[in-house]
Every structure is written in structure tokens, then in C-alpha cells.
Amino acid sequence: MRFLGNVVLPLVGTAFMAGVGPAQESSLSGGAVNPPTVTLILYNPGVHKELNLSQQQLFKTRETLSQVRKKHIEAIDKLRNLKPQEQKAKRQELEQTISTEQLEALADVLKPEQVKRLKQIWIQSASIDAFGYPQVKKELDLTTEQLEKLTKIGTDFSKGMAEVNRLAQARQFLAARQKDTALRKDTMKKAVAVLTAEQQKTWKEMTGKPFELDVRGTD
DSSP states (O other): OEEETTEEEOOOOSTTOOBOOSOGGGOTTTTSOOOBOHHHHHTOHHHHHHHTOOHHHHHHHHHHHHHHHHTTHHHHHHGGGSOHHHHHHHHHHHHHHHHHHHHHHGGGTSOHHHHHHHHHHHHHHTGGGGGGSHHHHHHHTOOHHHHHHHHHHHHHHHHHHHHHHHHHHTTOHHHHHHHHHHHHHHHHHHHHHHSOHHHHHHHHHHHOSOOOOOOTTOO
């Protein structure tokens, strides 16, 4: 098992491990985690099965993901010249943009229901940070008061992740994984409780049925 940034994940290849999320100021976890990008998600065998992708679709999705990312090569290269903290914030913002554009481009490759499910998995994988995504805030029509409460929950989540990382650094991987799973579950329970009944209905539609993203075996 490996820790991706500050996210507990099973062992995975490093080719597609860039984090995704809103700009740093929109990261409710304070940058405590790096949610998987659409690229990482779509290179997952479990997701292939969940979306029922054909071999032709699989080939075309990878081609589409690459084409969209190539459009941002210059911006990605410029990140190297920034200071660490600024680079992290800009990278998160850029990866958010790339993932959003990839989802839009995939509409020409996948069926509407496949794109919908992919987006649901993407939002689910972001945990508390999903509430900081511009499109999520817009669809839920979150109030300032709700965002303040969600930010507080995100801060508590960040503190909990510090303990998860401590356990991982001590090579107590099982304890770290269990702590991470329980923390995410409790955090999301508190976050959803902040929403109104109507918003909770919208949130359920946005995330769909729970999906456990296991990145072991990712190409």
C-alpha cells in the first residue's frame, strides 16, 4: 500500500498519480488529500467493469484523455518554476480543469449513462473536497453558512489525516487504512448532514451508488 500525497491508496504505478481538486482556496481539506484525477480513475480495471467499457471504448478513452492533457503541456511545464506551495495550489487548479475538460470530451466516446457514472465516481473519490468543486457548489447551491460548516468539517478531516499519515510513516499500514476509511465515512456523514433535504437528494443523484475505488493493478 502506498500513500498518494496524503491519501491512503493501495500500491499503484506512478504514471497517472497527479492529484485533482479545486484551487487551494477551494480545497476544504486544506490540501490534506489529492483526489484521483479522471485519468487515474479511467485507468482502473474496476472502473472499466463498472462502466462496462468495450475494448474500442477503452482505446478511445485513453486517446481522448491524452489529447486533452496535451493541450495543457505548456501550463504543466511552467509549474516547475514555482515555489512548492504555489506549485501545489496551481497544480490542483490545473488538474481540476483538465479533468473537467476530459469529462466533456469523453461525451463523444462514451454513452451518456457511462459519462454520468464516471462523473459520479470522480465526485465520490474527492470526499469532503468535492464540496469545494465549482460545479458541485453550483449544483447544490450551497450557502455561505453551509460552506463555513463544511470548511470546519474539512479542517477536522485534515487533522485526522495527520494521524493517518503518522501511522503510515510508522509502517502501521493496516491501522492507517482502517483509520482512513473510518475518518472518510464519518466526515462525509457530517458533511451530508449540513445539506438540506433537497440538496441531499441532489447530492445522491450526483454521486450515485457507492463505489470503492481500488487502484491496485492500475496500468
